[in-house]
Amino acid sequence: MIATLLIQHEKLEQLPSGGTLSPYGVHQKHGQITSQALQLLSSQRRQFSNTYISVKLDETSGVAVMKLKRPPVNSLNMELLTEFAINLEKLEIDRGCRGVILTSAVPRIFSAGLDITEMCGKNADHYGEFWRAVQEMWLKLYGSSMVTIAAINGSSPAGGCLMALSCDYRIIANNKKYTIGLNETQLGIVAPFWFKDIITEVIGHRAAERSLQLGMLYSPTDALKIGLVDEVVAEDKVQSTASAVMAQWLTLPDHARQITKSMMRKPSLDRLVTHREADITNFVSYITRDSIQKSLQMYMEMLKKKGR
Numbered sequence: 001m002i003a004t005l006l007i008q009h010e011k012l013e014q015l016p017s018g019g020t021l022s023p024y025g026v027h028q029k030h031g032q033i034t035s036q037a038l039q040l041l042s043s044q045r046r047q048f049s050n051t052y053i054s055v056k057l058d059e060t061s062g063v064a065v066m067k068l069k070r071p072p073v074n075s076l077n078m079e080l081l082t083e084f085a086i087n088l089e090k091l092e093i094d095r096g097c098r099g100v101i102l103t104s105a106v107p108r109i110f111s112a113g114l115d116i117t118e119m120c121g122k123n124a125d126h127y128g129e130f131w132r133a134v135q136e137m138w139l140k141l142y143g144s145s146m147v148t149i150a151a152i153n154g155s156s157p158a159g160g161c162l163m164a165l166s167c168d169y170r171i172i173a174n175n176k177k178y179t180i181g182l183n184e185t186q187l188g189i190v191a192p193f194w195f196k197d198i199i200t201e202v203i204g205h206r207a208a209e210r211s212l213q214l215g216m217l218y219s220p221t222d223a224l225k226i227g228l229v230d231e232v233v234a235e236d237k238v239q240s241t242a243s244a245v246m247a248q249w250l251t252l253p254d255h256a257r258q259i260t261k262s263m264m265r266k267p268s269l270d271r272l273v274t275h276r277e278a279d280i281t282n283f284v285s286y287i288t289r290d291s292i293q294k295s296l297q298m299y300m301e302m303l304k305k306k307g308r
């Protein structure tokens with residue numbers, strides 16, 4: 001799978017001849033094309049789609065829209081997490097991309113968080129590999145130098161909330177049925193230190209402590225009250241608001257904004273990088289406990305019953 005993604009990546013790079021290979025075909029060298037063709041090229045959108053992620057990069061604005069597309073609930077399995085990290089890296093090194101809007105292609109759901117089946121009934125090696133993929137997703141997203149905006153067009157519990165929290169700005173659709181929060185304790189599990197750090201950074205210590213202990217899920221308006229999201233807008237305005245906010249953020253010079261972002265986020269990123277292996281060992285020893293496996297299995301059964 002990784003090999004396929006890398007090949008798709010290669011297609012978007014400059015060819016040795018000076019032409020560009022895009023999903024629309026190979027274009028001529030710049031020196032040989034007319035200004036009309038150049039204009040057409042510059043307003044082009046580049047698209048790439050993998051199994052669970054689709055990306056559309058508008059080369060004129062430098063903004064990519066990245067959509068999670070793993071129905072029914074965009075749960076984050078190993079493959080999705082890997083695709084996510086590769087696609088984000090691809091945009092990171094693309095000089096034409098300055099901002100990413102993260103959203104969902106699945107109606108009513110942003111992401112149901114980590115795929116619980118990746119944390120149940122498997123062996124220790126699998127859990128270790130899975131947790132590394134979760135860490136990698138977070139390090140790439142939280143550490144991104146691009147402007148990142150979460151356009152939260154559905155429910156966003158646990159790992160879905162973590163993804164949103166890792167962006168620079170959060171806009172959620174005004175629908176009482178949608179909830180967002182780090183609800184891990186409701187599953188009988190504990191959010192790791194870096195989940196705790198990031199929610200604390202966003203909503204402050206007191207609100208984070210209450211929120212994490214109780215595994216609270218908030219309606220959009222309650223999420224706005226505690227600062228978990230930055231804006232609540234009508235359902236059909238989520239994408240346009242995200243684009244408008246993005247345009248505003250992109251008026252700032254990249255280098256000043258990027259250095260400031262890095263200064264704010266580096267301590268948390270460094271903490272995970274330093275303790276990465278210990279965090280994996282800790283996760284594996286925790287998740288393999290019989291009592292934790294039982295809790296997760298019961299939670300999955302509850303979800304399945306509810307769905308029937």
Ligand SMILES: CCC/C=C/C(=O)SCCNC(=O)CCNC(=O)[C@H](O)C(C)(C)COP(=O)([O-])OP(=O)([O-])OC[C@H]1O[C@@H](n2cnc3c(N)ncnc32)[C@H](O)[C@@H]1OP(=O)([O-])[O-]
Pocket residue numbers: 072073075109111112113114115116117155157158159160183184187189190191192300303304305306307308
């Ligand atoms: C230390 C570790 C830190 C952990 C972090 C985490 O993120 S832990 C994650 C914490 N996450 C949560 O606590 C969120 C749990 N999920 C929910 O609360 C709801 O699914 C919903 C509100 C997201 C959508 O409601 P809705 O009524 O639209 O949909 P529905 O409920 O009918 O589900 C449809 C199908 O999807 C299935 N499935 C769902 N989620 C997951 C999952 N995470 N994984 C796998 N599968 C999942 C569900 O079983 C059902 O399968 P079925 O029966 O068709 O085979």
